[in-house]
Amino acid sequence: MTFNYANAVPTSTTNATEAILKAAADPEVISFAGGLPAPELFPVAAVKRATDRVFAQDGEQVLQYAGTLGYPKLQEQIAHLMRGRKVKATAENIGIATGSQQAIDLVARMLINPGDVVLVEDPTYLAALDVFRAAGAQVVGVAMDDDGMRMDDLQQKLTAHPAAKFIYTIPNFQNPTGRTMTAARRQQLVKLADQFGVPIVEDDPYGAIRYAGTTVPPIKHYDRTGSVVSISSFSKMLAPGLRIGWITADPAFLQKYTFLKQNADLHTDNLTQYIIAQFLTDEDLPAHVHRITAVYEQRAKLMLAEIDRHFPADVYHSQPEGGMFIWVQVPGELDSDELAQRCLEKNVAVVPGSAFYAGKAQPGTFRLNFSNMNDDQIKTGIQRIGKVLKELGVQ
Amino acid sequence: MTFNYANAVPTSTTNATEAILKAAADPEVISFAGGLPAPELFPVAAVKRATDRVFAQDGEQVLQYAGTLGYPKLQEQIAHLMRGRKVKATAENIGIATGSQQAIDLVARMLINPGDVVLVEDPTYLAALDVFRAAGAQVVGVAMDDDGMRMDDLQQKLTAHPAAKFIYTIPNFQNPTGRTMTAARRQQLVKLADQFGVPIVEDDPYGAIRYAGTTVPPIKHYDRTGSVVSISSFSKMLAPGLRIGWITADPAFLQKYTFLKQNADLHTDNLTQYIIAQFLTDEDLPAHVHRITAVYEQRAKLMLAEIDRHFPADVYHSQPEGGMFIWVQVPGELDSDELAQRCLEKNVAVVPGSAFYAGKAQPGTFRLNFSNMNDDQIKTGIQRIGKVLKELGVQ
Incomplete structure (x- = not known):
């Protein structure tokens, strides 16, 4: 057939x-x-230790179905981690995803109808482009320089596409360019986005892996209106084979996210969520x-x-x-x-x-x-x- | 905002x-x-034993990124399992999913454009209805009786909706009715579907959990044209907290599936795939x-x-x-x-x-x-x- x-x-x-x-x-x-x-x-040894403890303490529970938004203890721990990144967050702001790739896919599906415009840094992450295009988006590139997305070009593109569904950006050590958006531009970005009423999807898998210069707060740090949905992951900090990412957003957004997340896979692997939670409790991630x-x-x-x-x-x-x-x-x-x-x-x-x-x-x-x-x-x-x-x- | x-x-x-x-x-x-x-x-003890062996043998590998369609050894083992269910399958016919829920979601997104008709048993699995509706489908119910989906009503509905995108069915111990489609109806179903050129999506999470009557071969067993995509899972046989399901389909279909699967979460949790593969090797699933x-x-x-x-x-x-x-x-x-x-x-x-x-x-x-x-x-x-x-x- x-x-x-x-x-x-x-x-x-x-x-x-x-x-x-x-x-x-x-x-x-x-x-x-x-x-x-x-x-x-x-x-490996530390993940194994965490796994042993999980089986000893919660063997039955980790093998059972679980809540769609994630293991509550892990949500708490991630909220703590986000506060360490200068983002105001409690467990209620955190939704677990099966890797940050799933978060990108679900957020895209939450916002894109076929024909909608999405603004991205040009160049940007290949598999995000694939996701946006599969959702039917018209993807419009915004020029970059060594300081990240150019705000003059963003303003032009927003003016040309005022109904754009969101601005997708990888502010830290961008994929593929390795460039970082300056703090000044992050503030301008939030201001512009609010002015045009267009949300920002911040994809930050690499931010923790900084070896030079000064840490710049996430774009979500500058968010005053709930317009920034911030995505991150343990893949680069810990291990990508354990597919655990998350989104940080307002509870109202997470309520909608829950619906699509349930459709997508009911919930993220429960054993893996417990292993990461135990690792964060007992081991030294920093x-x-x-x-x-x-x-x-x-x-x-x-x-x-x-x-x-x-x-x-x-x-x-x-x-x-x-x-x-x-x-x-x-x-x-x-x-x-x-x-x-x-x-x-x-x-x-x-x-x-x-x-x-x-x-x-x-x-x-x-x-x-x-x-x-x-x-x-x-x-x-x-x-x-x-x-x-x-x-x-x-x- | x-x-x-x-x-x-x-x-x-x-x-x-x-x-x-x-x-x-x-x-x-x-x-x-x-x-x-x-x-x-x-x-729990057997899953723990399998996990210990995985860490001892492949600790680094399970923590790394992996192939989109799944861990090749697990694909082989699942093909073997499907052959035990009288379905002709090799590893090339198997795609791993993050639970069978993800397989339902991805197959739906592969086939449904907004406005398309999908035929389902009425009543049927709630979260499949949610998925089909979120994809924009017009979901049309087909009447059931104690022998499963009624073929006279299916024929009527196919005649009324000849461009239907697929027929979704849970043939064994259906959710929510607990009913099983007879072997005769399964053969009729495949014949009707081929006649109208409409694919079948077979959702079979429960088939292995039979305690009375005689095992009926999966609908996929009767497939001669590659029109049946069959979905199953370890959730009911082993543990739903380990989110591992799969689809059985023609390689050409799986090639397209790979694209959406990559967009959805790059690949399924690698540790969990290895644990299930090790469990199938060393432990006695039957x-x-x-x-x-x-x-x-x-x-x-x-x-x-x-x-x-x-x-x-x-x-x-x-x-x-x-x-x-x-x-x-x-x-x-x-x-x-x-x-x-x-x-x-x-x-x-x-x-x-x-x-x-x-x-x-x-x-x-x-x-x-x-x-x-x-x-x-x-x-x-x-x-x-x-x-x-x-x-x-x-x-």
Whole structure:
């Protein structure tokens, strides 16, 4: 039978992310393509200790159905964590999601009707673009610079699309650019959004992984009208295989969220919620984050030094203060897909910039991940990319 | 800020399921309302053993991101399980979901555009109705009798709605009625569906929990054209707190499923997938299912005996051969919400029939769950409902 798929299903049978990750799985390939944490830093023993305690204390309960919005103790703990980030929150403001990806998907489905406009940083997170497009949104890109989303361009886009459904932003160590939005811009953003009556969806999976500069409060910190829905996750701080993310929002918004969350999967895995709650109770998450941040800092600095050494002089790269990504832009009109393909032929995987744009892609761009490869791989991989760039005649 | 929600979000602020379950959580209340397994039967020690082995063998790997369609070993094991149910399947036919609820949601989103018709048994699973309606479907009920969905009515409804997007059915121990579709009807169903070119979505969470009668092959067993997408889950066989369900379908369908699954949560919790795979390797799932089935049989028989003893003579009830539910229909025009409310006043929770209908609700109906309460609670609870029915003048 030939199925008559809904509009949410793309007609293309290829999936950019999957294709890149498949090629990158080849052990011969040095992969800067994924967005994976360093597995050797996972606190396996500590997670195991937490798991043992969960089974000893609540074995029956964790195997049973549970509440849709999440394990109340974990909601409390996350509210505490958000207060540590200067966000006013109690357990009533927290809804658990099966990873922050689910939070993005559910919030998008809560707000987007087919044809609605969504504003995003250009470039932005690939799987958020997929979600918004599957929901039928017209995704409109807002220009960025090294200080994050440009407020002049946002104002223009809001003026052109006053009925935009929301502004989606990754303010810290943005995916794919690694850039951070300044505190001044965050305040302007909230002001502009309120002025136009357009909500903000803040996606902050990386904020805790800062190794340089000064922490900037989340956009939600500046929210006075409940217009900011803030999404975060344990994937980068702790472990992405445990699919636990959350949204921070007003209780009225969470009531609606509950309905879609129930439809989506009734509730997030209960055992995993208990394991994370127990980890937060007994183990030292800040110390763990400190440990991985130190390693990522060292890898980022090495990658930046190798870029400066091996890439032609006129190549731009971003200067991340945390997170996992560096953004590269080669002068000229080089097709980014072809560039990525040429790198792959030399056994280095990068994600071509084309994947991340809502509008017209900037040629010659690609994303580098530095968290998942060791020093030797970083040195060899960047050297190989440098060679490709020179072969392509980049100055 | 007042959010401008999408059409997927219902305007009503009340949520029937949540409200019932909230009331039923009162320890004073005997609850036949939920659909919860008996927690005292969860194989906590065996799940713990499996978990210990997972951490010992694959500690780093289970904490990392993983493939969207699922842990390959678990896909293999589920294919084996499906072959045991007389369904031709290899790992390539299996896609993991975060519980079968997610499979229902994703399959619905893959097929439904706003305005599309979906055919369902009337009554049917509440949270499937919610999903289909949130996707914008016009849900059309097909009449049932004690042998499941009526094929004469299905033919009429297919003739009236030849562009229907799919037929949704729960063939075994249906929720809410406890009824099972006969083998003859399953064959007719597949034939009719192929004739009209309408796919079938088979939802089978309860099939393994059979304590009487003869096992009927899944509808997928009769599929010759790839028109049946079959959904199942470990929630009833093992533990719903571990959110693992799956779909069985053609690889071409799964390729599209992968796209929506990636948008929805990237992949299902990795630790939990490994735990279930390890459980299936080392522990005896059939023996465990046999053990819980024996207890459910005893509870079902007790509840049926107490119904016969305490309910007025003209009250209909279904005769489940497995699963978790008995369906009750009181003669006359008694409003089912009022009936459930009167029961709750006597500290017994049931789900009013009104919640389960796509079309006009049959008055005087309600669903009883027998898996989650002990013998004393079953005796006391049914006696109380009997009293309510007599007070309401039911003969």
